[in-house]
Amino acid sequence: MGNQASSGVEGYIRLGQEYAARRKEQRQAMRQARFDTIAVHGMYSVEEAFRSGQGGIIEPIFPSTSQGYRDSDEMEAGLAYKIPTWCYSRIINPTNSYLEDTLSLLESYGCPFDASAFCTSSGMSAIKQAVEPLLVLPEDKDDELNFVSSAQVYGGTFQLFNVRMKERRALVRWVARPWETAEWEKQIDEHTRFLYTEMPSNPQQACSDLEALARLAHRFQIPLIVDSTIATPALMRPLLHGADVVVHSLTKTIGSGGAALGGAVIARHDLVSRHLAPEARADYATWLKLWPGRDSGPCISPNSAFFFLNEVRTLRMKVEKLSANTMVVAEFLANHAKVETVDYLGLGGHPLHALAARYMRLVDSDRPVFGHLMSFTIKGGPGDARRFFDALQRIYRATDLGRIKSVATIPAISTHSQQGEEGRRLAGIPPTMVRLCVGGEHPDDIIADLDQALNKA
Numbered sequence: 001m002g003n004q005a006s007s008g009v010e011g012y013i014r015l016g017q018e019y020a021a022r023r024k025e026q027r028q029a030m031r032q033a034r035f036d037t038i039a040v041h042g043m044y045s046v047e048e049a050f051r052s053g054q055g056g057i058i059e060p061i062f063p064s065t066s067q068g069y070r071d072s073d074e075m076e077a078g079l080a081y082k083i084p085t086w087c088y089s090r091i092i093n094p095t096n097s098y099l100e101d102t103l104s105l106l107e108s109y110g111c112p113f114d115a116s117a118f119c120t121s122s123g124m125s126a127i128k129q130a131v132e133p134l135l136v137l138p139e140d141k142d143d144e145l146n147f148v149s150s151a152q153v154y155g156g157t158f159q160l161f162n163v164r165m166k167e168r169r170a171l172v173r174w175v176a177r178p179w180e181t182a183e184w185e186k187q188i189d190e191h192t193r194f195l196y197t198e199m200p201s202n203p204q205q206a207c208s209d210l211e212a213l214a215r216l217a218h219r220f221q222i223p224l225i226v227d228s229t230i231a232t233p234a235l236m237r238p239l240l241h242g243a244d245v246v247v248h249s250l251t252k253t254i255g256s257g258g259a260a261l262g263g264a265v266i267a268r269h270d271l272v273s274r275h276l277a278p279e280a281r282a283d284y285a286t287w288l289k290l291w292p293g294r295d296s297g298p299c300i301s302p303n304s305a306f307f308f309l310n311e312v313r314t315l316r317m318k319v320e321k322l323s324a325n326t327m328v329v330a331e332f333l334a335n336h337a338k339v340e341t342v343d344y345l346g347l348g349g350h351p352l353h354a355l356a357a358r359y360m361r362l363v364d365s366d367r368p369v370f371g372h373l374m375s376f377t378i379k380g381g382p383g384d385a386r387r388f389f390d391a392l393q394r395i396y397r398a399t400d401l402g403r404i405k406s407v408a409t410i411p412a413i414s415t416h417s418q419q420g421e422e423g424r425r426l427a428g429i430p431p432t433m434v435r436l437c438v439g440g441e442h443p444d445d446i447i448a449d450l451d452q453a454l455n456k457a
């Protein structure tokens, strides 16, 4: 809020309101900037650099666990959230707030409304925080409670929904073909709290018709939540297409350097939900941070937030290059004798290519671009897939994706092992499937590694 001291709680509130009004104006101005400019600067302006420190051109890390107050009046106003404050780093932290500002600006880029973000310790934490308040049991404990989700979601999400949410009597209803909007409609009833999809999904790259899905959700007065980790806001911004909440694993492409875990819940203001209280609907992400987040502690560390802030500055250019490399590799694999099928949304023959192209466009261009996740199946059985996998020399065998270094995994024995054969069948994960995330190396070198390993399968 600045360096001014004031007299009395009311005095601090007045100063706080003036500061909040200035920040709002600055945010409105920043909303007019282009995507790359927002990614580079966020809300950390020259003025902010001098206000918050010594004029450093990069956002400072605030490792402090808590904020000291000038006197009891400021402390009282701060802890009652009556002034802009950060109190204690489990609740808010200035470095984390810079990241939240940038991500919410990027995710709502081009939208006629604004959004807020809440950054968390991991992607799974973001998903759990986003869905939990929507699944509060009704007064009448016999009442049923459900939500409808694409079955083609990351394995951790599948477990969270299928096991952990079931433990609290919130039942997931799976949609096996999430691109068929009619399948979603069949699963919704008066007890449904939200719709959840992942686009493109990990690893199958399933897609949904976001606009149709958002319209469907809103007909039932419930929100649409989209995990947009794989696309990143450089390729797709679901809020623009009617979604209410976007969740991210920042750990992945947004943090492609691979040195930190993190997640984000980004929600549009005034979202649709007939189950949330009006104050939660008005600014869901901030509400999550200030209340349920304060009480459960899923916060991101300021060191991780600092890492992601620096990664996000080059997001658009990185995603463009990684996607171009992936296209070259996908075309090579599609023509290889040892490869049965290749799933990459960028290939014209992919059944969801046209749907993906409607939604995945490199921001500030009209060019369909499809990211750097792909999967393929090896001819033969699971043994052949393992022989290929074990022969890789440059590509890392790791249960990871989104890296600047190429990484591969066999989902059936790693990311999707916990959900069992039946769960994998539902999610379309055969044992011969290899997930590959192509990095920033020269694609010829990745192709050479794949070729020598395929020849050993």
Ligand SMILES: Cc1ncc(COP(=O)(O)O)c(C=O)c1O
Residues within 6 Å of the ligand: 122, 123, 124, 125, 154, 156, 198, 201, 202, 227, 229, 230, 248, 249, 250, 251, 252, 261, 262, 263
């Ligand atoms: C699409 C997607 N969402 C969420 C997650 C979970 O993120 P985290 O590992 O940061 O908890 C992952 C992890 O692989 C993912 O791929």
